[in-house]
Amino acid sequence: MTNFHSAMSTQLVANLQSEIGRLRHELQTVSHEDEVPAAGDTVFIADYLLERLAQLGVTQMFGVPGDFNLAFLDYVEDHPKINWVGNCNELNAAYAADGYARVKEGSIGVVTTTFGVGELSAMNGIAGAFSEQVPVLHIAGVPSTSQQKNKPMLHHTLGDGRFDAYFKASQQFTISQATLTDAASAGAEIDRILTDCVVTARPVYLMLPTDLVHTKIPAKRLRTPLNLDLPANDPDTEEFVLDEIMKLVDQANGDVVILVDACAIRHNVKSELADLLKKTGFPVYAAPMGKSVIPETYDRYGGIYIGSISRPEIKENVENAKLLLSVGGLKSDFNTGNFTYHTPTNRTIELHSDNTRVQFASYHGIGMKQLLPKLTARMQPLHLDASAISVPKFISPVPKEDNEIISHAWLWPRVGEFFRSKDVIIAETGTSSFGILETPLPGDAVFLSQILWGSIGWTIGSTLGAALAAREVGLKRTILFVGDGSTQVTVQELSVMMKMGVKPIIFLLNNRGYTVERFLHGQTAKYNDITNWRWTSLLTAFGGIEGETCQSYTVRTKTELDALLNTESFARADKIQFVEMIMEMHDAPKGLKAQAKLSGIPNKNISVGLNTDA
Structure with a gap:
């Protein structure tokens, strides 16, 4: 009961501090209103x-x-x-x-x-x-x-x-x-x-x-600008939390691994996180939803950790670390390899937007935005020890396959060579989002996916918004990978892309149906089939002029796709482009196959004790 009451008291203090900040801002606003x-x-x-x-x-x-x-x-x-x-x-x-x-x-x-x-x-x-x-x-x-x-x-x-x-x-x-x-x-x-x-x-x-x-x-x-400051961490509690973390860091003798996830982006701690990594040198890995939080060209970045379906060297390094520092974790099923994280609580510290967890203790109201700089200052002297920890180089070479089929094993490493710095890369839920996880992205690339909510067709509309934002903030190409089934849900937004003058490259994976569903259940079931559209007619049907404002392609072989990716006029992305890639119906990325297999395990065998805090 003592821990419960302590947590409640800390939360109450945090709530009161937030309310005091809001009232101060209101008072400042009212003082302006008192002017004539x-x-x-x-x-x-x-x-x-x-x-x-x-x-x-x-x-x-x-x-x-x-x-x-x-x-x-x-x-x-x-x-x-x-x-x-x-x-x-x-x-x-x-x-x-x-x-x-x-x-x-x-x-x-x-x-x-x-x-x-x-x-x-x-x-x-x-x-x-x-x-x-x-x-x-x-x-x-x-x-x-x-x-x-x-x-x-x-x-x-x-x-x-x-x-x-x-x-x-x-x-x-x-x-x-x-x-x-x-x-x-x-x-x-x-x-x-x-x-x-x-x-x-x-x-x-x-x-x-x-x-x-x-x-x-x-x-x-x-x-009076809106008061967007986060509630302040209680200084005494924060100091205690820092002491507790450093005790564990000392006990680990510098064997610390950092795991980053989506909320490091959502709650605006990318710069604080980058400073921590630079000044400490600890190895860093990412959960699927945290892909591109850390530039994947960073020499201390080791790749994507997805529980039991991770690459063996990544799984070993993350799970065998004496201490795991999780930043902004969202432990959903598809983000954790169906809850197959093997990271014991007694070796884990979790930093979230509004709370910190040190082993089995939770400290509500202690947010990572304000905590991270102070933690960096304390951990900086460990840089030499941290730098001695080896990190596997995150690479994905294009495999040699003795056929012309555009396979998933070949596709994702190959398009990885096509990506450039400051690309915005978007992957539809299912086949594409699983396939691209193992593909290293260039520095300053931005990756978008919707792994937790997983709404089919999300990427078409999202690509429109992302491309408009990319144009405003100085990013370069917007590149979308989407399945044929997903595209049929929200395809109308291609017309708005052309109206707004954005010029994404859209790679359509034509495998005649709902591939992710086939691997979950019903490999040959009719309900996983779709009508095959005349895909390369879409842009002109929606108002584009082929060869002027838009360009469409169909590629059926590795050679054809490889040639297209090597074409400079295509890579310039100076018009909206649509690439239909003909692929095998029952092929899928290995990560998706593994996830689908895990998802078939009866619920009684799945641990549901993981949290999904920000």
């Missing part, structure tokens, strides 16, 4: 919201127009910094906002839908962002405040007067919600959910009634 305003120092609520988004670096808004958001979209269209993208459907729009936020680190994605029918269509994409900890704002244009009060039988309602049904649904998939009801609270409510979105790296939801779009409120709050 200039005449006309007011702003429409719509413009207030857009200005806050612009302050967060948002330049693209995704979504679909609908009668309850049209008035707001007039303001979006007139805004000098925020561009309305306009998607084919709300699901794709949510995926695009997700991809945009992942690439434009420090900003957020924004999707706008109409009441009911639109917001429900977007909800799967919002849920995925929640699952994978991606900051997305979902704006729902909704009926006026008087209509919500009087409850007429409007279109897009359920016909039973429940105007809050969709709000209640959104509460399951967003970290914070607001329904604007009046001018007095609108600015504060917008600020509250945007702050929550950034600080927690989770989606938030805003109901924007049609009548409040045109309502004016004081503009003075906009002079």
Whole structure:
């Protein structure tokens, strides 16, 4: 009970510190509002919201127009910094906002839908962002405040007067919600959910009634930036945690391995992590969702650890280390080789966004953003010992195969040679995301996948958002690997890519069906088959001009694909390009085969004691 009460007390202190910080910021804002305003120092609520988004670096808004958001979209269209993208459907729009936020680190994605029918269509994409900890704002244009009060039988309602049904649904998939009801609270409510979105790296939801779009409120709050500082770690607890960690480090005699994962990106500790690695020299590995957190050309980087399906040398080095320092772990089934991590708790330290775990003890409110620099300072003297630990070089040579079939064993090492620094590389759930894990990426490359949520078709919409963000932040090519089954779910967004002038290279794996499902169950079942489209006609069907604004290819052999990858005009990516690769129906990456085999083990044999904290 003592440990329980201690943890509760620490959490209470952290919560109080967070609330004190919020109130201080509110007081600062109020002090600005006490100033004598200039005449006309007011702003429409719509413009207030857009200005806050612009302050967060948002330049693209995704979504679909609908009668309850049209008035707001007039303001979006007139805004000098925020561009309305306009998607084919709300699901794709949510995926695009997700991809945009992942690439434009420090900003957020924004999707706008109409009441009911639109917001429900977007909800799967919002849920995925929640699952994978991606900051997305979902704006729902909704009926006026008087209509919500009087409850007429409007279109897009359920016909039973429940105007809050969709709000209640959104509460399951967003970290914070607001329904604007009046001018007095609108600015504060917008600020509250945007702050929550950034600080927690989770989606938030805003109901924007049609009548409040045109309502004016004081503009003075906009002079005070949003308070995006994380709650401070309690100094006494933090010092104790550092002491406890260093005791274990000393006991390990410098035999420490670092394992990085997705939340090192989501919670903005890449620079602190890079400093730790540089100053200590400890070996570092990545979980699948943490691929590209560390440049894979770094000489102390050893590759991807996926539990029992890891490369033997990686598995041995990670699991035999005397101490494992996990940074931003998300221990889901596909991220851990179906929960086959063999990393005992008594040899593990876990750093998360809002807590730290040292062996069996949890310290709530001690976040890694503030802890890492202090830990680096303490561990820096161990650099000499750490540098003596050998790290296997993470390479994946192209195998020699005595045939012309484009196999997975050959494909992924070969495309690895095609990648360049600052590429954004996106892999669809299943075949592609498993295949590319063993492929080293160039330094400064960015990798996107959706391993935890795993929504089929996510990458098409996400590629749109990622390509737009890449263009803004100075990244280079956007390259997508996606299966034929996944593409059929969300393919319409290819048309929006061409409208927006982004030029991804899309590699379609044509193996006539749902390969990941075949390996899980039903190798020859009809439900895993799909209709084979005329894939190379898609870009022209969606408005492209072949040879001018787009180019499509079909490759059936290693020689054909190798020649295409060596063609400089193709590699320049100066137009959107679509490559249909004909592959064997029952071929798959070895990692996917191993994962599918593990997934068939009865649940009673699977450990479910692993956490999924950030």
